[in-house]
Amino acid sequence: MSAETTSKPGKQSHDREYSEYDISGAAFWEATAEEREKTFAKLREHDPVSWQRPIENAVEPDPEDPGYWAVVGHADISHVSQTLDEYVSGQGVLFDDLPADFLEMTQSFLAMDPPGHDHLRKIISSAFTPKQIKRIEDEIRVAARVVVDEFASDPSGEVEFVQQCASQLPLRMFSAMFGIPEHLRERSAAAARNIVAWADPEALGDRRPQEVQLEAAQELHDIAVQIVEERRKKPADDLFTSLAMADVDGEGLSDQEIGSFFVLLAVAANDTTTNASTWTVKALTDYPEQRDWLREDFDGRIDQAIEEFIRFTSPVMTFRRTAVGDTELRGRQIRAGEKVVMFYSSGNRDAEVFTDPNDLDLSRKPNKHVGFGGGGRHFCLGNQLAKSMLRALLRELLTRVPDIHTNAEPELLGTNFIRGVKRQQVAFTPES
Numbered sequence: 001m002s003a004e005t006t007s008k009p010g011k012q013s014h015d016r017e018y019s020e021y022d023i024s025g026a027a028f029w030e031a032t033a034e035e036r037e038k039t040f041a042k043l044r045e046h047d048p049v050s051w052q053r054p055i056e057n058a059v060e061p062d063p064e065d066p067g068y069w070a071v072v073g074h075a076d077i078s079h080v081s082q083t084l085d086e087y088v089s090g091q092g093v094l095f096d097d098l099p100a101d102f103l104e105m106t107q108s109f110l111a112m113d114p115p116g117h118d119h120l121r122k123i124i125s126s127a128f129t130p131k132q133i134k135r136i137e138d139e140i141r142v143a144a145r146v147v148v149d150e151f152a153s154d155p156s157g158e159v160e161f162v163q164q165c166a167s168q169l170p171l172r173m174f175s176a177m178f179g180i181p182e183h184l185r186e187r188s189a190a191a192a193r194n195i196v197a198w199a200d201p202e203a204l205g206d207r208r209p210q211e212v213q214l215e216a217a218q219e220l221h222d223i224a225v226q227i228v229e230e231r232r233k234k235p236a237d238d239l240f241t242s243l244a245m246a247d248v249d250g251e252g253l254s255d256q257e258i259g260s261f262f263v264l265l266a267v268a269a270n271d272t273t274t275n276a277s278t279w280t281v282k283a284l285t286d287y288p289e290q291r292d293w294l295r296e297d298f299d300g301r302i303d304q305a306i307e308e309f310i311r312f313t314s315p316v317m318t319f320r321r322t323a324v325g326d327t328e329l330r331g332r333q334i335r336a337g338e339k340v341v342m343f344y345s346s347g348n349r350d351a352e353v354f355t356d357p358n359d360l361d362l363s364r365k366p367n368k369h370v371g372f373g374g375g376g377r378h379f380c381l382g383n384q385l386a387k388s389m390l391r392a393l394l395r396e397l398l399t400r401v402p403d404i405h406t407n408a409e410p411e412l413l414g415t416n417f418i419r420g421v422k423r424q425q426v427a428f429t430p431e432s
């Protein structure tokens with residue numbers, strides 16, 4: 001259990017023991033969230049800011065990586081999120097130290113600190129005008145109907161939910177929002193999937209994770225540059241046009257910045273929402289009385305219910321920061337340059353904040369979950385859109401195929417970032 005004392009150039013020495021509650025093994029992340037929660041509960045109680053060995057299924061294993069701090073309690077997650085002068089994003093937000101050029105190419109302002117972060121986020125936000133949001137929300141409602149049309153009357157009454165339903169709505173929304181032409185839609189969706197599939201042998205084949213990621217990122221950049229060039233010549237009513245024309249204090253965005261934002265959103269919008277709705281159907285299956293409660297007054301209860309679905313399913317499990325200077329948290333001495341990882345999925349089960357945290361309670365109020373982050377400048381920019389998608393999809397499902405339920409175990413994607421499910425079989429009474 002104990003770590004050797006090391007002192008290597010450019011790395012922090014770590015003369016302290018790794019926690020007895022290990023959360024870095026590949027098997028830990030291949031297990032179910034319920035299994036993992038048993039360990040997180042112990043950590044919250046006995047070792048809320050714990051020193052952990054390096055993560056096992058790293059994209060690019062680094063033999064000099066000393067490990068990371070795991071922050072698992074709700075209050076501490078909020079503190080790290082909101083204390084931007086102590087915990088920064090600019091050195092990476094995933095477990096791995098990815099090369100700077102790759103970060104720049106793929107993570108846009110997600111992996112930046114002020115003032116660069118604030119500047120870019122402001123420009124991007126300016127493209128989400130009320131008119132744009134309204135247009136997107138209208139598209140979401142139509143798209144949800146079309147997606148459910150495609151399987152609701154299937155006489156078999158069975159479907160693989162991830163591919164046929166959950167991933168279709170964000171894909172359509174994302175494509176409509178950016179104005180991606182039909183013939184490029186599947187290509188951009190496949191590239192977005194490959195960026196987050198580094199732990200999935202099925203997606204990797206015999207290639208290295210970083211090779212697959214880099215190729216996918218390049219593909220998305222190429223698509224973005226191609227469309228932006230067209231929009232500069234011939235503007236349309238879409239986000240690519242807004243980004244190409246964006247102007248804040250006389251400054252616009254370069255092709256590189258637009259490309260990077262496109263990659264960020266391709267991942268942020270598609271995978272998160274796909275998994276959120278898949279896990280939501282599983283939750284409704286496991287808690288039939290909660291489904292009945294929601295159906296009794298869908299319009300009056302759905303907004304509150306969505307907050308609970310996000311808390312309970314925690315589709316984004318982790319994000320990392322790096323300590324800028326020596327600091328202290330819960331009595332633990334954190335040194336400059338050390339990684340600090342926030343476990344939102346654990347914060348969302350913190351009994352100090354939530355009564356009966358392991359139960360789905362759609363009437364829960366207040367519901368100060370950290371599913372969209374712990375507050376602060378990086379709080380999910382797309383949270384309203386994500387909620388709109390869930391609302392629209394659930395409305396269609398619960399009115400047209402109200403008994404939809406999982407009828408097999410989910411096939412899990414073993415990563416430590418997104419709570420991924422590759423396949424989930426569901427059954428329902430077909431619409432007549």
Ligand code: HEM
Nearest residue numbers: 109110268269272273276316372373378379380381382386
């Ligand atoms: C259920 C779905 C979603 C979940 C659970 C989720 C979760 C998160 C989390 C945890 C963060 C990091 C917050 C932090 O570090 O403090 C984040 C950031 C972000 N999300 Fe989401 N997200 C979802 C959907 C979306 C969608 C649909 C979009 C875009 C349309 C989006 C765009 C972004 C962006 C751009 C950021 C970076 C914000 C920044 O760094 O300033 N997300 N999201």
